Amino acid sequence: MFDYLIVGAGFSGSVLAERLASQKNKKILIVDKRNHIGGNAYDYYNEHGILIHKYGPHWFHTNDRKVFEYLSAFTAWRYHYHRVQSYVDGMLVPFPINRDTLNMLYGLDLSSPAAVQAYYDEVKANINNPADAEEMVISQVGEALYNKFFKGYTLKQWEIHPRDLAASVTARIPVRTNRDDRYFTDTYQGMPKHGYTAMFQRMLSHPNISVMQQTDYRELLQTVPYRKMIYTGPIDSFFDYKFGKLPYRSLRFEHETFDQEFHQPCQQVNYPNEYDFTRIVEWKHATGQKSHLTTITREYALDAGDDLERYYPIPRAINHDLFNKYKAEAAQLDNVLFCGRLADYKYYNMDQVVARALMIAEKELKDQ
Template identity: 40%
Template structure:
C-alpha cells in the first residue's frame, strides 16, 4: 500500500485525493487546519434566510477547458449562470466589463461598434509603448477618463497601493468590448453548482481510502518519510517557516447584512469611488436564481493587507515579493517527494479551473 499526504482540502487537494483514490492500494490522508473542507470555495446555508452563502466571497465557475468542465460535472449538477457585474461611480450605475453600453452611457454618445473603436483609440494614451505597470497598461488601452472611473479607485482599494506599483500583468486582457455583451467572463463554460460548492468537495473526498483530518495544522517538524509523496497547497513561505521572509498577500473581510426582499437586484456591484471604503457588495440569493427566498443576505467586501491571523487571498507579486519567492521556489525544487500546488504554494493568481487542471496534471506526473 502507498500512503500519500495532502495538505489542504481546497480544489488542489481534493482533486488530487480523488484521482489517487482510484487505486485501491493507495491510502490518502487529507489534512486541513480549518474546521471544514473546501478551502475558500466553501458554501453553506444561511440559518436565517436559507440562502446559499459563498463564505469566502463569490465563486462563479468558468473555463475554456472542456476536460476540466467535464471532470467537475461528475461531482455536481452545474447550472448555467451568467455573471453580470455592475459598477457604481460618481452616482451612476454602469455595466462591466467596459462594453459599448458603458462607453455610450459614460460619454453620452450613441456610438456603433466601429465608431466606438475609433473613439477609444483617439483617447488611448499612445505615448505608452511597453506598459511598465498596471496604470500604464490600462491607460494604453482605454485612456484617462475610463481608467479613473472604473480602475483607479477600485484597484487602489483592492491592492492597498497605487496602481503604478502593480505589475502590468495583473491587467492581462483588453478591458473593453465593442458590443453590448455584459457577460463578465468570456469563457464558453460557465455555471454554479446547484447544491453549492461544499457538496462537490464531499463527493471528491468520499472514497473509503481517503481519510480527512480537519482542525489539523501542518508542522514542518513532521516526519514525512512514511509517505510515498506529499502534496502541499498552503502558503509556500509558511512551509519553510518564513526563513527568507514573508510574502505579501491581500486578504478580504466581509460585513454581513440581512434584509427582507431584494437589496440590490444583482449578484455583484462594484464601488469604484475611492472614498467608499468597500470594494463591492455581493447579494448571494442572486447566485442561485433557480431558488426563491423572501429574505436576503448581502456582504460588503473590504480589502486589506494580510496579517498573521488572516486568510491570504491574492498574491501581490511585487518586485521584492518575487525576489523572496524565487528563494522559496529554488528550495522547493530540491525536494523530490513534495509537490507544491495551487495559488498559495505557487504564489500566483489562479482561478478554480486553473487549479483543477494543475491538480489533474500533477497526479499524472506523480503516479
C-alpha cells in the same frame, strides 16, 4: 501507512486526493487546519437559509473542457453568466466597459463596434508596451475612464498605486466595443447546483481517502507514516519563513440580510471610488435560490496579518524574487510536491487550479 499526506483540502488537494485514490488505489490522508473542506470555495447556509460563500465569491468559468467534465462527475450545474455593474458618477453601469457603459456615462450614441473603437482610439494614450497596471488601462481606454473605474478600485484592493503593480493586474479585465455585459465569455460558466461544499464532499468520498480537519499537519509528521507529501499551503510557511514572509492581501466581509427578494440588480456591484468597500455581492442572483429574504456581502480589502487569511499574492517583482528563493528550496525536496495558489504564489482562477492539479496527478500516476 498512507501513500500520500496531502496538506490542504481545497481544490488542489481535493483533486489530487480523488485522482490518486480512484485511479491508482492509493491511500490518502488529507489534512486541513480549518473545520471544513473546500478551502476558500467553501459555502454554507447562513442563519437565514441563504447559501453564501464564506471566503468571498467564487464564480466558476472555464474554456477547458477537460476541467469542466472532470468537475461534472461530482456536481450538476446551474448555468449562469456572471454580470457586474459599477457604481460610477451616481449610476450603475455595465462593467467591463462596453458600448452601453460609454453611452450611459457620457450621453453618447455610439451605435457600432467601429464607433466605440474610434472613441477609444481618440482618448487612449499611445503606449505600445505598458509597463504597469496604470499604463495598461490608459493605453486601452484613456485616463478619464481609468480614473472612474480602475484607479480607486485598484488602490483599495491592493493599497498600492497601479503604476507600482504589474500590468497583468488590469490586463485581466477586457475592454469591449459591443454590448456584451457578461464579465466572462468562457464556454462553461455557472455554479455547482447544490454548492461547492457538496461537490467537495462527493470528491472526497472515496473509501481510500481519510480527512482530518482542525489539524496542523506538523503535528502528524512524527506519528503518521506516509510515503510522499503534497503541500498546498503557503510555501514560505513550509520553510519557516527562512527568507522572510511573502506578502498577501486579505479580505474582510460584512453580511447583511434584507426582507426582500433582491437588493441589487445583479450579483456583483463594484464601488471603485466612493466607499470603503470594493464590491457588494448578492448571492441569490448566482445560486438561483428562492427565498423572500436575500443576503448581501460587502467586501473590504486589507493586508494579510498573522491572524488573517491569505487571499491574493501581490504581483510585484520584488515579491516574485522572494518566492523564487523558496521555489529553489522546494526543488531540492524529493518527497514533497507543491501545488496551489499559496504554494505557487500565483493568483490562479479555479479552473487553472484544477488543471494544474490534474496535470500533477497524471504525472504521479505515470511515475508509479
